[in-house]
Amino acid sequence: MIQSLLTTACFLMSTVSDLNPPEVQVLIQSGLELAYVEAFDSAQIYIDEIIEAYPENPAGYFFRAALVQLYMMDACEYSKEKEYLSLIKETTKRAEEILKAEENLWAEFYLASTYAYRAVFEGYKKNYFETFRLGVKGGTMLQGIVRKDSTFYDAYLGAGTYEYFWARAARYLPILKLMGGDINEAIRKLHVAADKSIYAAPTARNSLAFIYGEEGEYDTAIDIIDSLLSEYPESKTFLWNKAFLEFNRENYLLAADLYAQLYARYDAENKKNYSNLAQCKLFVGKCLLELKEKEQARSALKEVIGFKKYSDTYPQIKDYCREAYGMLSRIL
Numbered sequence: 001m002i003q004s005l006l007t008t009a010c011f012l013m014s015t016v017s018d019l020n021p022p023e024v025q026v027l028i029q030s031g032l033e034l035a036y037v038e039a040f041d042s043a044q045i046y047i048d049e050i051i052e053a054y055p056e057n058p059a060g061y062f063f064r065a066a067l068v069q070l071y072m073m074d075a076c077e078y079s080k081e082k083e084y085l086s087l088i089k090e091t092t093k094r095a096e097e098i099l100k101a102e103e104n105l106w107a108e109f110y111l112a113s114t115y116a117y118r119a120v121f122e123g124y125k126k127n128y129f130e131t132f133r134l135g136v137k138g139g140t141m142l143q144g145i146v147r148k149d150s151t152f153y154d155a156y157l158g159a160g161t162y163e164y165f166w167a168r169a170a171r172y173l174p175i176l177k178l179m180g181g182d183i184n185e186a187i188r189k190l191h192v193a194a195d196k197s198i199y200a201a202p203t204a205r206n207s208l209a210f211i212y213g214e215e216g217e218y219d220t221a222i223d224i225i226d227s228l229l230s231e232y233p234e235s236k237t238f239l240w241n242k243a244f245l246e247f248n249r250e251n252y253l254l255a256a257d258l259y260a261q262l263y264a265r266y267d268a269e270n271k272k273n274y275s276n277l278a279q280c281k282l283f284v285g286k287c288l289l290e291l292k293e294k295e296q297a298r299s300a301l302k303e304v305i306g307f308k309k310y311s312d313t314y315p316q317i318k319d320y321c322r323e324a325y326g327m328l329s330r331i332l
Contacts, residue, residue: 024050029199068080074237088114116161139162160185206238222249240262252288259280
């Protein structure tokens, strides 16, 4: 009887697809290392190898979608949205096919992550109802994975992020009467992801830096973001977070310098991202105004308004210009 049970258990274990073999891990990690410094085309080469070699594995389609999403958010435009949604659909299809045949936490992880990533994307587009709906669905699924297997460390990033923003909403939007959510537990989960996950560690650290900043623990936040920038000095993503943190803790001189660095990087690119250029210059103006450098602030804010001619392509510029006009009206 015992031998029969062992044989059955071994058979069941052998039917579970291995969606995360070492060769897939190497390709994903190689692609992500390039994505952290916004080398999206080079990163795509590694991810496409997964799709070609493992067409039934949702991993390749998911990480390709993640790259496209990062590209669109960095470029401040949505020209690749059709491709992005197609990749999300393909990820969902592959994951659901596997889950119909067997229990598989990696398939469940990729399915949950499609909802979580789409929630971020819809939030970026200001579709907040979809952000809430998709975020709850993805976050709940990721928390479920952690409950099923506490050693599935890559799920901790999404689970912790979801728990943090749920707790924040309960704290600041009491009208919604949201229950549950524990900020300390959310932060603990993110530390687990930062320390132990296969793919999510740098992203988890970046999230921790942001969250510690939101909680007013700036020294901890700066230590984390500085460690990331020491590892990825070319990353604009991590530099944005550093600049935002320094601005929020009212270190305006350093923040102005960091936004000026970002401006110079975007300005050096062949294809200009005028939205990011306008945003950088707006924050430079804000910092200079706080530093009582009125003439320099006025000059920076006028440069923001100069980007208005690109607002048809980059609608965000309209908001930056409105803010710049408001500040200029207050400079005597």
